[in-house]
Amino acid sequence: MKIAIRYYSKTGNTQKLAVAIQDVLGVEARRTVVPLTEDVDILFLGSSVYAGKVDHDVKTFFEKNTAHIGTIVSFSTAALMTSTYKQIKKLAEDHKIHLCSREFHCKGSLGPIHSGRPSEIDLKEVAAFALDTVNFIQDRSAATSAQ
Numbered sequence: 001m002k003i004a005i006r007y008y009s010k011t012g013n014t015q016k017l018a019v020a021i022q023d024v025l026g027v028e029a030r031r032t033v034v035p036l037t038e039d040v041d042i043l044f045l046g047s048s049v050y051a052g053k054v055d056h057d058v059k060t061f062f063e064k065n066t067a068h069i070g071t072i073v074s075f076s077t078a079a080l081m082t083s084t085y086k087q088i089k090k091l092a093e094d095h096k097i098h099l100c101s102r103e104f105h106c107k108g109s110l111g112p113i114h115s116g117r118p119s120e121i122d123l124k125e126v127a128a129f130a131l132d133t134v135n136f137i138q139d140r141s142a143a144t145s146a147q
Contacts, residue, residue, distance in 0.1 A: 007046030
Protein backbone atom coordinates (compact mmCIF):
# COMPACT_ATOMS: atom_id res chain seq x y z
CA MET A 1 0.00 0.00 0.00
CA LYS A 2 1.16 3.50 -0.83
CA ILE A 3 1.10 5.81 2.20
CA ALA A 4 1.61 9.57 2.50
CA ILE A 5 1.69 11.94 5.47
CA ARG A 6 0.64 15.57 5.25
CA TYR A 7 0.08 18.00 8.12
CA TYR A 8 -0.67 21.60 8.93
CA SER A 9 0.88 23.04 12.08
CA LYS A 10 1.32 26.64 13.23
CA THR A 11 2.96 25.95 16.59
CA GLY A 12 4.69 22.63 15.93
CA ASN A 13 2.36 20.41 17.96
CA THR A 14 0.81 18.57 15.01
CA GLN A 15 4.20 18.47 13.30
CA LYS A 16 5.55 16.46 16.25
CA LEU A 17 2.82 13.86 15.71
CA ALA A 18 3.55 13.78 11.97
CA VAL A 19 7.25 13.15 12.61
CA ALA A 20 6.42 10.31 15.03
CA ILE A 21 4.24 8.72 12.31
CA GLN A 22 7.02 9.32 9.78
CA ASP A 23 9.55 7.56 12.00
CA VAL A 24 7.42 4.47 12.54
CA LEU A 25 6.15 4.13 8.95
CA GLY A 26 9.28 5.24 7.12
CA VAL A 27 7.31 7.74 5.03
CA GLU A 28 8.35 11.39 4.88
CA ALA A 29 5.93 13.77 6.60
CA ARG A 30 5.34 16.93 4.60
CA ARG A 31 3.30 20.06 5.12
CA THR A 32 -0.06 20.37 3.37
CA VAL A 33 1.44 22.93 0.97
CA VAL A 34 3.32 20.03 -0.67
CA PRO A 35 0.92 18.40 -3.14
CA LEU A 36 0.56 14.69 -3.68
CA THR A 37 2.29 13.71 -6.91
CA GLU A 38 0.84 10.21 -7.13
CA ASP A 39 -2.11 8.21 -5.88
CA VAL A 40 -1.96 7.06 -2.26
CA ASP A 41 -4.00 4.33 -0.62
CA ILE A 42 -3.69 5.90 2.85
CA LEU A 43 -3.16 9.55 3.65
CA PHE A 44 -2.37 10.42 7.26
CA LEU A 45 -3.67 13.98 7.48
CA GLY A 46 -2.69 16.10 10.47
CA SER A 47 -4.49 19.27 11.41
CA SER A 48 -5.19 21.40 14.42
CA VAL A 49 -7.86 23.74 15.64
CA TYR A 50 -7.38 27.48 15.19
CA ALA A 51 -10.28 29.76 16.16
CA GLY A 52 -12.52 26.70 16.24
CA LYS A 53 -11.74 25.51 12.69
CA VAL A 54 -9.15 23.71 10.61
CA ASP A 55 -6.90 26.09 8.73
CA HIS A 56 -7.67 27.21 5.18
CA ASP A 57 -4.47 25.43 3.98
CA VAL A 58 -6.06 22.08 4.88
CA LYS A 59 -9.16 22.94 2.87
CA THR A 60 -6.98 24.00 -0.07
CA PHE A 61 -5.07 20.72 0.19
CA PHE A 62 -8.36 18.82 -0.28
CA GLU A 63 -9.28 20.87 -3.32
CA LYS A 64 -5.93 20.31 -5.03
CA ASN A 65 -5.36 16.63 -4.16
CA THR A 66 -8.75 14.90 -4.12
CA ALA A 67 -7.98 12.69 -7.13
CA HIS A 68 -4.92 11.16 -5.45
CA ILE A 69 -6.43 10.17 -2.09
CA GLY A 70 -7.80 6.73 -1.24
CA THR A 71 -8.50 6.76 2.52
CA ILE A 72 -7.75 9.56 4.96
CA VAL A 73 -6.64 8.87 8.51
CA SER A 74 -7.05 11.97 10.66
CA PHE A 75 -4.72 13.01 13.47
CA SER A 76 -4.82 16.31 15.32
CA THR A 77 -3.84 18.45 18.29
CA ALA A 78 -5.62 21.28 20.07
CA ALA A 79 -5.07 23.18 23.28
CA LEU A 80 -8.68 24.05 23.96
CA MET A 81 -10.97 22.33 21.48
CA THR A 82 -11.78 18.75 20.61
CA SER A 83 -10.33 17.07 17.54
CA THR A 84 -10.79 18.20 13.97
CA TYR A 85 -12.36 14.86 13.00
CA LYS A 86 -15.87 16.23 12.33
CA GLN A 87 -14.49 19.03 10.16
CA ILE A 88 -12.21 16.63 8.26
CA LYS A 89 -15.17 14.27 7.83
CA LYS A 90 -17.21 17.07 6.27
CA LEU A 91 -14.36 17.96 3.89
CA ALA A 92 -13.90 14.29 2.98
CA GLU A 93 -17.61 13.87 2.30
CA ASP A 94 -17.68 17.06 0.20
CA HIS A 95 -14.81 15.67 -1.91
CA LYS A 96 -16.13 12.07 -1.93
CA ILE A 97 -13.07 10.69 -0.13
CA HIS A 98 -13.24 7.83 2.37
CA LEU A 99 -12.32 8.80 5.94
CA CYS A 100 -11.19 6.07 8.31
CA SER A 101 -13.36 5.86 11.42
CA ARG A 102 -10.22 5.79 13.55
CA GLU A 103 -8.52 9.01 14.56
CA PHE A 104 -5.79 10.17 16.89
CA HIS A 105 -6.10 13.36 18.90
CA CYS A 106 -4.15 14.74 21.82
CA LYS A 107 -3.70 18.01 23.65
CA GLY A 108 -1.24 20.50 22.22
CA SER A 109 0.53 23.14 24.22
CA LEU A 110 -0.39 26.78 23.84
CA GLY A 111 1.86 28.91 26.03
CA PRO A 112 1.40 27.63 29.58
CA ILE A 113 -1.71 25.64 28.67
CA HIS A 114 -0.89 21.90 28.40
CA SER A 115 2.83 22.68 28.56
CA GLY A 116 4.92 19.80 27.24
CA ARG A 117 2.18 18.37 25.05
CA PRO A 118 2.31 16.45 22.90
CA SER A 119 4.40 14.46 25.37
CA GLU A 120 6.68 11.49 24.77
CA ILE A 121 3.73 9.29 25.73
CA ASP A 122 1.56 11.03 23.11
CA LEU A 123 4.25 10.46 20.47
CA LYS A 124 4.52 6.76 21.34
CA GLU A 125 0.73 6.47 21.23
CA VAL A 126 0.43 8.14 17.80
CA ALA A 127 3.16 5.85 16.44
CA ALA A 128 1.32 2.77 17.73
CA PHE A 129 -1.94 4.19 16.36
CA ALA A 130 -0.38 4.64 12.90
CA LEU A 131 0.95 1.06 12.75
CA ASP A 132 -2.30 -0.40 14.05
CA THR A 133 -4.39 1.66 11.64
CA VAL A 134 -2.31 0.66 8.59
CA ASN A 135 -2.72 -3.01 9.60
CA PHE A 136 -6.46 -2.48 10.16
CA ILE A 137 -6.92 -0.92 6.70
CA GLN A 138 -4.78 -3.59 5.03
CA ASP A 139 -6.73 -6.38 6.73
CA ARG A 140 -10.06 -4.85 5.69
CA SER A 141 -8.80 -4.41 2.13
CA ALA A 142 -7.60 -8.02 1.99
CA ALA A 143 -10.92 -9.29 3.37
CA THR A 144 -12.86 -7.28 0.80
CA SER A 145 -10.63 -8.55 -2.03
CA ALA A 146 -11.12 -12.15 -0.92
CA GLN A 147 -14.91 -11.91 -1.22
